[in-house]
């Protein structure tokens with residue numbers, strides 16, 4: 001019997017509001033433990049929550065970007081459970097009336113477009129953070145995270161492979177970053193992904209018992225964990241066992257999932273409407289105003305880059321990976337740089353240096369303006385492409401502009417035919433063996449001689465001129 005996987009994803013994303021969702025405390029991740037706290041987010045009896053408007057608007061932005069319907073009327077609910085990181089003994093979340101519902105996102109998977117339906121996106125508060133130091137035998141709770149705005153995005157079980165889950169997460173993260181609603185930093189926990197995985201015989205429309213994989217630190221980890229879990233479930237069923245509904249963790253070192261606890265059902269939480277908060281009413285007018293703030297989405301921008309700038313699909317994909325990258329590119333082109341040359345310089349030379357320095361392009365020491373100037377200096381023959389890479393190194397190191405570097409270091413290319421010709425003749429004189437080989441028909445030696453001329457001019461001779469003059473000199477002396 002053949003099996004197929006049925007996968008749904010739940011993503012928790014911390015929304016980048018400056019203050020928490022129900023109080024005015026800062027959401028700064030780097031503050032010392034338990035300094036961003038007040039009676040509300042410490043869960044003191046009698047403290048009253050007030051909903052953060054920015055959180056609601058950013059959640060609606062996400063909902064609209066995910067083609068969701070926005071509820072005209074929704075509410076917050078109490079989800080009751082006890083845990084040391086939850087001082088109130090309940091989490092304020094949304095139960096039966098989420099803010100956003102019935103959406104979808106198209107993803108590219110294996111060269112084809114797949115539509116993943118979005119069940120819902122609802123607002124809630126993050127919990128505090130427990131830290132356990134096994135060596136010291138101590139546990140601590142940091143309430144800075146308690147009450148940080150959290151949006152939970154849930155898909156229908158439309159995903160069929162671990163790879164597709166990875167592609168979904170990548171597309172979702174890209175969209176959230178374009179919307180500028182979260183930094184999506186997985187190491188700091190701003191984005192957390194959980195997968196619900198079940199298997200069933202191919203052709204069946206019944207859903208198998210699912211397990212939930214939690215606490216995986218990266219998208220590639222999620223992909224590996226799902227792959228493992230699918231194989232495990234198929235093996236259990238083939239050997240006559242049954243799948244238990246449970247939460248499973250992922251051990252990246254051993255490459256296995258393991259049982260953590262039996263999964264709770266919704267009724268275990270005794271949800272009821274939060275009595276301390278008013279309902280959330282979103283009228284047509286408010287929704288329209290938020291819709292107008294939406295940026296161009298990654299897929300649209302990718303298509304436009306292909307038609308407007310004549311880029312390949314691959315280049316357009318790389319350059320629209322992040323909004324900052326796409327903005328940098330368009331800014332460089334708008335300052336007069338050739339569209340294809342700008343693409344190459346950004347994707348290869350600049351990105352290489354950024355990766356090495358572990359910097360995002362939004363913090364690039366080289367500005368779009370200076371990069372456009374550098375490309376112009378190559379185009380007008382002032383410097384060669386090779387020298388330009390050295391100039392870029394200095395621009396990257398100290399943020400200086402290319403004109404100043406070229407002027408101060410005397411890097412201008414030698415385009416004077418007389419000056420280049422004298423170097424060419426000198427090289428021909430000093431390399432009689434290679435010249436003889438060339439004249440005997442060994443064309444490959446030509447590149448060596450070009451290299452010698454470039455070296456003798458310390459890389460400053462105009463390469464096109466060197467080619468022409470070297471051929472001329474070799475031929476005329478050959479005739480003589």
Ligand SMILES: [Zn+2]
Pocket residue numbers: 020023024025036037038039040041042147
């Ligand atoms: Zn607070």
